[in-house]
Amino acid sequence: MFPIIRYGLEQKGDKNINSINIDNVDNSINREQVLLSKINERLAGKRKQRQPAEKVSVEVKLKKQKTERKYEERTTVSIESKRHASSSSAIEGLNENILEAFPRFEIPKKTAAEMAISKRLGITDWIAHPITIDPDKTVPVDKKDNEGDERFGLSKELIARCKALGITEFFAVQLAVIPILLSSRSLLNTHHLSPPGDICVSAPTGSGKTLAYVLPIIEILSKRIVTRLRALVVLPTRDLVTQVKETFEAFCKGTDLKVGVITGQASFASEQAQIIGNNENNLRLLGGLSKIDILIATPGRLIDHLAITPHFTLQHLRYQDWLPHVLKAIQSCTQTQKIDNNNDDGAYYNKENNKNHKELQSQLIADYDLSSSDFLSKEIPIHDAVCSATSVLGLPPTDISDIQEPFVQKLLFSATLTRNPAKIASLQLTNPRYIAVQLPTDDQKQGQLQTEIKYTIPSSLKEYMIITSSSEKPLVVLHLLHNYHVSAVLCFTKSVESAHRLSKLIQFFEASFSNDTGRSSNNDDKDIDEKQIVATEYSSDLSKKERIKILNKFKAGKIHILICSDLIARGIDLDCVDTVINYDVPLFMKKYVHRVGRTARAGRAGEAYSLVETQEARHFKEMLKKANHLDKVKKINIKHELLAPMEQAYQNSLTSLKDYMTRGKSSVINYQKSYDE
Ligand SMILES: Nc1ncnc2c1ncn2[C@@H]1O[C@H](COP(=O)(O)OP(=O)(O)OP(=O)(O)O)[C@@H](O)[C@H]1O
Secondary structure (H helix, E strand, O other), X not given: OOOEEEEEEEEEOOEEEEEXXXXXXXXXXXXXXXXXXXHHHHHHHHHXXXXXXXXXXXXXXXXXXXXXXXXXXXXXXXXXXXXXXXXXXXXXXXXXXXXXXXXXXXXXXXXHHHHHHHHHHOOOHHHHOOEEEXXXXXXXXXXXXXXXXXXXXXXXXXHHHHHHOOOOEEOHHHHHHHHHHXXXXXXXXXXXXXXXXXXXXXXXXXXXXXXXXXXXXXXXXXXXXXXXXXXXEEOOOHHHHHHXXXXXXXXXXXXXXXXXXXXXXXXXXXXXXXXXXXXXXXXXXXXXXXXXXXXEEOHHXXXXXXXXXXXXXXXXXXXXXXXXXXXXXXXXXXXXXXXXXXXXXXXXXXHHHHHHHHHHHHHHHHHOOOOOOOXXXXXXXXXXXXXXXXXXXXXXXXXXXXXXOOOOEEEEEEOOOOOOHHHHHHOOOOOOEEEEEOOOOHHHHOOOOOOOOOOXXXXXXXXXXXXXXXXXXHHHHHHHHHHOOOOOEEEEOXXXXXXXXXXXXXXXXXXXXXHHHOOOOOOOOOOHHHOOOOEEEEOOOOOHHHHHHHHHHHHOOOOOEEEEOHHHOOOOOOOOOOEEEEOOOOOOHHHHHHHHOOOOOOXXXXXXXXXXXXXXXXXXXXXXXXXXXXXXXXXXXXXXHHXXXXXXXXXXXXXXXXXXXXXXXXXXXXXXXXXXX
């Protein structure tokens, strides 16, 4: 049910016909918009080729397939394209023609009552009517469509790369998003006429959102000729940046696309050197100094580079994972060009903002100790090129004097997408579409607005809550570790300090318990409940090297439980995780969704246990109820007798912990040994 658009020149008698086919059109996709873009593109192409005024005939074949019956409708639209006609009047003319001639069907009409509800709730219209796709839908990656074309328009090379990396089927979110992003690829040369719409995607944790944008971005950018920064992905943590970089690099193999990261883990100067070339001649010859096509960044470091790295520009961006500062930077590119487009050295700077930039620059230069770097120049920011993105894609070059608004397609992906009208408004989305990977809600089934917040949790996840006292929580964790068949656990606490204490306590317990029972941490042949549990904390206090080392041991099964604050609650993809424990329950549903979503990823099974202190139970249940999720979380009671066999070792470990906390690490046995070796 996605639009497959084909268009080309057809010979009809002595006339050339531009034909556009749109097959299997989903109702919720704005067909007119798609069609209009295609026609605009044709007309723009003709204008760019300086062709004389002529009649452009556009034949529209609209095929719609229904399950029970097939029918085809054909409409021909003839459009007069006048030479030198302004693009906006051409669009208006086209709009009228097309809207009249184009058959419309099944776009749900809102009743007055629905509109009133939507207005009262402040829900943006396009959010209230998402394009939904069943989370369990998958399709083989090399499935051909009726015409024998590769599915989704992904190149054979990229499909082969998917298969080489073990991707044999596309997941629901990829089925929904890839065709939409690829359908706007040809809009690259008509951005001033009709930019592609932005998209917001809400899909469960572990459902494959990363590939849903990585594949189309690579597919489209791989056709570029000159390296320029065209895609920017902004992610909240360094670990996530590393993860997404690895995904991009794995799928970029075989193309000459280059991926860079800025996270603050390398020195500022080396990050600058990684993303921007320093040869002024390059700037003149190639119209740009970017060394990378795709940049993945954490927000803070990105802002710093925007402020002080010369020639670092977002003016060629085609895609961005949205961020307000990015938006500002893109807008300032346009202003910069408007102010300074007679500057003859090929570099532009924004005079209006220069004062503030200079203040910020001095501060950052001092912060990063960059005063001696000859990489910096006085005028900040300097954008690195003079022509727009269009000319490097093998399309007709753009006239430099013809200032155009840069267009950027904003792609917003989340498992907990906001529906807050104020937040949505601040995104400044253009012609947005909302794709939700979820079964239709009861509201939608009845053809009504989706008014309630609904987070979709992976169907393969089993969720439990255990109501207990604060003092018994560590024992409950130990009980789960020893008596439930868990092998790779992420345990979330409310703070780094709390993670530290719990991991120490488990280490002391295991030493005492194994002395009692003669168990060994190296006995890999035995079930987890028969061997010593290896626990360690994973926190932002650790260096990158230490974190990588710990994660590798965890993946190899040498560490059984990682105790962490929320550092890795979002986005991190560790396919070995079979259990999540909420040692301290989150106060907000969003956090709950992200935490429990570290397991049951990519269709695998997983379990999540929330340890709820008696006084927290009411709030926790209310939070779940509000999100329509209370009945999904099963309550389990752990009888006190079940904990009794561990009681003695637990008391010993409490004493050791007390000793450790008061006298410091040195007085305590080296429990780290088990995972440091
Ligand atoms: N089509 C596919 N076939 C098999 N595995 C896939 C496919 N798509 C993605 N995956 C795998 O699924 C896992 C989860 O993907 P990803 O990290 O993109 O999820 P996500 O939706 O971004 O999750 P989160 O919201 O938690 O960040 C990854 O290990 C990824 O490699």
